[in-house]
Amino acid sequence: MKIVKYLSKVDSEKCNGDKHCEKYCPSGAIKVVEKKAVVDEDRCVACGKCYEACGEGAVQLIERTEPITIFTDPDTVDQLEIQQLCEKAGVMPDISICPCTKTTPKEIAAAIIKGAKSPEDIVLMTGTGAGCGVYCIAIVFRMFAAADIIIEDDPRWHNMTLMADDVPESIKSEHPVYRFGELF
């Protein structure tokens, strides 16, 4: 769950239209239109990437009048479907995969069942990827693969689903020091 209390705001006087903000935005909220960055307030998840990226100091985070909550309730979809997706992906449904938002695989599964088709959709439906943005994406890709949804590469993401279990047995047995095959 992500409670979005802030919002990116662009100072058009300072914006030089270099699109640094756009290429880092995980939710597609900020776009450069006619050489000036424009924020879609409904899509802004206040991750702060545009604020960080802007070398001109043209982006600030301001408080929203009303915070918005981003969450897909796993209880609103078929539990068996969630379980099957998580099992196929090889992940535990209840373990937090995003240390910033505490999102669980079952919430990601629920978002996919409700129509998420890309990492951008996942950000907008669960908040995953709206924090540090670094550690959560691998399980998201894994869940999409389990749902047979093909994620095309984008400048913002490369689809990677590899897990330790996927490593060939010959490699695992050749390198016992890494303890492949043990649960943890």
Next chain:
Amino acid sequence: MFNPELSPPEVMPSMYGPKIRETRSSDLPDMAAISMRDLFPEIKQGFSHKEGIDDIRKIAEKELSIVNMDKIKPGDKVNILCSEHGFSLLEGLHYREMLKTVGKVVRERTGCNNIRYRLASGMGIREAKEIIEYFDLKNYLNASITPMRPFDKGVPIETEIGTFYGLAKAYDGDWIIHAFHDEPRDLYFHRMLNRTLKPFVMNYARYETRAVFHSNFTNRNSNFVQKAIFDSPLVQSKFVFGCILTSTPDGITGVDADNDMYRLDRRIAKDLLNNYGRVLRLISEIDDCIAVWDGGRWGYYLHAGGIVFGCLENGKYDPFDLDVPSAMGIDKMVEKYLSGESESLDQMMDLNPAIKAIVVNQAWAGLPTDIPVHIPTVVVGHDQAEFLNRTSANPTFMESAVVSETLIDAVDFALKIAGTDKIISFDDSFGSITANTSMAKYLMEKAPEVSKQVDDHYLPLWLKQRGME
């Protein structure tokens, strides 16, 4: 009480942290600097942040003199890959000197002048740029230097276990030189397995690769990934040599360089197990304490006696012991869940129960942590509280933490609620540990026994597990 000769390194100003605090934990009454020489005389002596810069240049020149650079021709493009983390060691000047020396020696030996430094950042988009400006790197290194961030353009790296994505800027030259440091840092992840290769899966890699390393592999087998990337045809076609700034908990000790990264890694692993292992085991002996974050990086990565706070946070496990499944306690958490003892898995890791309270004097925000949910946390200054509130990776931090106007008030409050009188500061010190008298006495009493245990039991075990007896 505090020995000014052992003062902690200065804090670099940054957009990722609050304004620099005028009062540091070492300024508090009753705080002492326990010298590493007094705790563990057997640990190899190092340079403090105030000394040894010229020595590092001379040592680097000597080490590099035996490295083969024949691959590099005068018209080639050479990328010297380096890391933001090196600038967080002491005050970063030793690392800067090593980087400068590498570039200078490569120019002199090969006639190649197209030397490009590529500076990798840990997480943020502007971290590396801040460092380039603060350390005046363009002028000091006399070469181009470009930031590399986890979200920058990627390049596929085919390995024996699958495709990973590195950062295109790291690999856009004819050759790469790996210029890193050996400080163990988050050893609860790397477990001293291929430690010096870790940047190939983190610093020089896209964020998806970093996510796979953290999330899709386990605590020990994840360290096969950096080996797979390093051994890949792409990396091997460009790699020339590694040059590593070496350290002990006492400070910076020198430079080690080699064309064979595995040989270099083994030399360094032996030294690290021997030297850092002692302080690590001592930290794990702390039975209760208040920890103070007081430096210019994320709290998790601030040092006390060369050991990062993360090692105290996970301090009840021995991360060097490869038979311990998970140094982060995830195994225990999942076992409880599977047995029905716990109903949820909403906690990332098992926190060290010895930490009774945390005081945040100054630290970077942005690294996800829910510490205040589990440990009473006092944040110094409303400006810092507001700063944390605005940081997307720490959205709930201030929901559980309290704010104090001054450091001294924060520490007083922590002492009242924590039920301990022992304070240890993570103020990025090497060569000493900043602590109050009670903690200082405790650590001094424990150190000799810990050292004996390391010599008699731990070190032989750690070395044997890695085939280094």
